[in-house]
Amino acid sequence: xxxxxxxxxxxxxxxxxxxxxxxxxxxxxxxxxxxxxxxxxxxxxxxxxxxxxxxxxxxxxxxxxxxxxxxxxxxxxxxxxxxxxxxxxxxxxxxxxxxxxxxxxxxxxxxxxxxxxxxxxxxxxxxxxxxxxxxxxxxxxxxxxxxxxxxxxxxxxxxxxxxxxxxxxxxxxxxxxxxxxxxxxxxxxxxxxxxxxxxxxxxxxxxxxxxxxxxxxxxxxxxxxxxxxxxxxxxxxxxxxxxxxxxxx
Amino acid sequence: xxxxxxxxxxxxxxxxxxxxxxxxxxxxxxxxxxxxxxxxxxxxxxxxxxxxxxxxxxxxxxxxxxxxxxxxxxxxxxxxxxxxxxxxxxxxxxxxxxxxxxxxxxxxxxxxxxxxxxxxxxxxxxxxxxxxxxxxxxxxxxxxxxxxxxxxxxxxxxxxxxxxxxxxxxxxxxxxxxxxxxxxxxxxxxxxxxxxxxxxxxxxxxxxxxxxxxxxxxxxxxxxxxxxxxxxxxxxxxxxxxxxxxxxxxxxxxxxxxxxxxxxxxxxxxxxxxxxxxxxxxxxxxxxxxxxxxxxxxxxxxxxxxxxxxxxxxxxxxxxxxxxxxxxxxxxxxxxxxxxxxxxxxxxxxxxxxxxxxxxxxxxxxxxxxxxxxxxxxxxxxxxxxxxxxxxxxxxxxxxxxxxxxxxxxxxxxxxxxxxx
Ligand SMILES: Nc1ncnc2c1ncn2[C@@H]1O[C@H](COP(=O)(O)OP(=O)(O)OP(=O)(O)O)[C@@H](O)[C@H]1O
Ligand SMILES: [Mg+2]
Numbered sequence: 001x002x003x004x005x006x007x008x009x010x011x012x013x014x015x016x017x018x019x020x021x022x023x024x025x026x027x028x029x030x031x032x033x034x035x036x037x038x039x040x041x042x043x044x045x046x047x048x049x050x051x052x053x054x055x056x057x058x059x060x061x062x063x064x065x066x067x068x069x070x071x072x073x074x075x076x077x078x079x080x081x082x083x084x085x086x087x088x089x090x091x092x093x094x095x096x097x098x099x100x101x102x103x104x105x106x107x108x109x110x111x112x113x114x115x116x117x118x119x120x121x122x123x124x125x126x127x128x129x130x131x132x133x134x135x136x137x138x139x140x141x142x143x144x145x146x147x148x149x150x151x152x153x154x155x156x157x158x159x160x161x162x163x164x165x166x167x168x169x170x171x172x173x174x175x176x177x178x179x180x181x182x183x184x185x186x187x188x189x190x191x192x193x194x195x196x197x198x199x200x201x202x203x204x205x206x207x208x209x210x211x212x213x214x215x216x217x218x219x220x221x222x223x224x225x226x227x228x229x230x231x232x233x234x235x236x237x238x239x240x241x242x243x244x245x246x247x248x249x
Numbered sequence: 250x251x252x253x254x255x256x257x258x259x260x261x262x263x264x265x266x267x268x269x270x271x272x273x274x275x276x277x278x279x280x281x282x283x284x285x286x287x288x289x290x291x292x293x294x295x296x297x298x299x300x301x302x303x304x305x306x307x308x309x310x311x312x313x314x315x316x317x318x319x320x321x322x323x324x325x326x327x328x329x330x331x332x333x334x335x336x337x338x339x340x341x342x343x344x345x346x347x348x349x350x351x352x353x354x355x356x357x358x359x360x361x362x363x364x365x366x367x368x369x370x371x372x373x374x375x376x377x378x379x380x381x382x383x384x385x386x387x388x389x390x391x392x393x394x395x396x397x398x399x400x401x402x403x404x405x406x407x408x409x410x411x412x413x414x415x416x417x418x419x420x421x422x423x424x425x426x427x428x429x430x431x432x433x434x435x436x437x438x439x440x441x442x443x444x445x446x447x448x449x450x451x452x453x454x455x456x457x458x459x460x461x462x463x464x465x466x467x468x469x470x471x472x473x474x475x476x477x478x479x480x481x482x483x484x485x486x487x488x489x490x491x492x493x494x495x496x497x498x499x500x501x502x503x504x505x506x507x508x509x510x511x512x513x514x515x516x517x518x519x520x521x522x523x524x525x526x527x528x529x530x531x532x533x534x535x536x537x538x539x540x541x542x543x544x545x546x547x548x549x550x551x552x553x554x555x556x557x558x559x560x561x562x563x564x565x566x567x568x569x570x571x572x573x574x575x576x577x578x579x580x581x582x583x584x585x586x587x588x589x590x591x592x593x594x595x596x597x598x599x600x601x602x603x604x605x606x607x608x609x610x611x612x613x614x615x616x617x618x619x620x621x622x623x624x625x626x627x628x629x630x631x632x633x634x635x636x637x638x639x640x641x642x643x644x645x646x647x648x649x650x651x652x653x654x655x656x657x658x659x660x661x662x663x664x665x666x667x668x669x670x
Contacts, residue, residue, distance in 0.1 A: 056668065065573050066664045086577050093575015100667060104570040108259035118574040124251035166574070
């Protein structure tokens with residue numbers, strides 16, 4: 001499997017990525033000290049690390065939502081440093097899907113309308129095939145009967161599944177999920193994770209997921225850990241051992 | 250654009266009470282502006298009509314001779330005359346010269362020339378002068394205006410003010426005077442009065458008609474004759490003393506008077522210069538209504554700005570997520586600007602409706618009739634321009650109020666607002 005993934009094209013790539021917050025202020029904080037990494041088509045990568053280690057920071061930069069202080073980030077071959085704010089917005093709209101810990105669905109719209117929001121932003125109104133695709137994805141995540149419901153009428157797990165469909169509806173190259181199950185109970189967390197894992201495989205996107213849940217991380221193709229502003233690959237066996245040790249206690 | 254409209258619309262709909270409140274703020278401003286403007290414009294129009302309705306806006310005359318030539322004329326006659334102060338002597342000389350030289354020959358031709366000036370509605374020639382109206386022992390000073398009744402009617406608009414007798418059909422033996430003058434002189438319709446001019450001509454006339462313009466000066470001091478009668482009273486032969494001009498817009502009087510004076514060898518008088526106090530009063534009234542309108546707009550703009558700022562803060566997460574989905578800054582700016590526009594348009598609709606209702610109610614109030622002429626207490630100006638102007642002002646104010654919140658939304662950093670749930 002590892003060799004298979006290595007052959008696939010690189011979708012997201014970071015080289016020497018540095019992020020400093022409060023630059024120019026009295027006490028700037030360098031959160032990321034030089035990250036080198038890549039994510040390939042069809043790969044499902046878990047990103048772990050302690051709270052405050054810079055996982056969200058990294059994810060936001062990899063999705064062109066934030067810009068690095070130094071270093072290069074390429075998304076589908078495009079160096080994001082070459083894009084202006086509109087260029088970045090368009091890149092996010094076409095190549096990237098975000099899923100956050102909170103669903104951030106728009107309360108003013110229905111489930112289906114929310115799922116189609118990235119298309120609506122881009123085209124003004126979704127076309128028939130967009131709607132078909134969104135409906136297919138909603139069916140896929142078990143929201144067939146909820147499509148015309150308001151956001152507030154759905155359960156937490158349903159809302160997060162709605163958010164997953166929204167992240168996928170524009171057929172992105174990469175999906176960045178920041179603790180997508182963090183706000184769910186363990187059972188619906190498991191369900192949501194399983195769905196993401198399957199859909200990622202089916203659609204061939206590069207999927208990066210930040211998680212605090214080692215058991216979920218175990219099911220990823222690769223695990224990356226951020227520590228002291230640097231990133232390192234965690235061998236799955238070692239992670240398994242760590243999880244095993246934790247369970248043993 | 251469809252996305253922005255859709256989102257702005259949903260925001261307004263889901264805003265519910267908040268939206269209604271801002272719409273009400275705009276509506277009140279629009280209502281106040283429409284109300285104030287229509288009322289004051291109407292009042293001013295009636296006032297101006299009462300004031301200058303029976304006057305020419307511009308009067309064209311032969312120029313007075315220069316004072317220094319008069320002085321020279323005085324010198325030539327040998328300076329002081331015993332028993333008569335030099336000033337008094339000059340005055341009589343001046344009067345005589347003016348009287349001699351203010352007549353306009355070729356007046357038909359001048360009329361045609363004057364009619365060409367922009368904004369001129371009607372032109373008519375008249376013999377005007379001061380005279381005494383004599384009845385028994387009473388001698389009352391009057392301003393006599395003689396001209397073709399039909400042509401004069403276009404200038405003075407007496408017909409609607411006639412309360413007795415006739416006006417348009419008068420003959421050379423007839424005079425038409427105001428009811429106050431008749432009252433003062435103790436004459437009735439059909440009685441005979443004598444008019445005596447400074448030229449020393451006296452003639453007897455029959456009171457053929459009485460008018461009530463509502464303007465005391467006119468009702469007490471004006472008398473109308475036919476052209477022929479006035480020509481013989483003031484001894485002008487076939488000439489006229491002035492040409493009277495009525496304009497489409499009375500407030501253009503100064504401009505038109507100056508244009509005529511510059512282009513033709515005549516002197517002009519504008520009613521506005523004769524009535525400086527009234528012009529000042531009108532101007533200060535204009536200023537105060539402008540102030541009221543500005544404050545109404547300002548208050549509603551502040552209300553809208555604060556509500557929109559709150560709504561932007563409330564929606565900051567949503568703005569962040571929209572940006573993460575590819576929304577450009579300009580799109581976000583447009584969403585909130587459109588919200589402002591939507592509020593403004595709804596406010597204009599409601600405000601115009603309320604304004605119309607209010608004006609309608611006000612216009613119904615009757616005034617006690619004066620000589621059977623039923624009149625409304627308020628003369629409301631129903632001008633589309635007032636409604637459109639109020640709406641345009643409200644839309645502009647609302648859009649300006651929306652700029653700050655919309656820009657704040659557009660420049661929001663998505664990373665900052667998404668962080669922390
Ligand atoms: N806008 C900011 N200004 C200053 N410091 C910031 C800013 N955003 C994040 N940080 C700091 O950068 C560090 C990394 O933050 P980040 O949110 O990336 O951590 P994380 O790994 O996602 O943590 P968690 O697991 O709690 O979500 C933290 O120490 C945080 O305080
Ligand atoms: Mg985080």
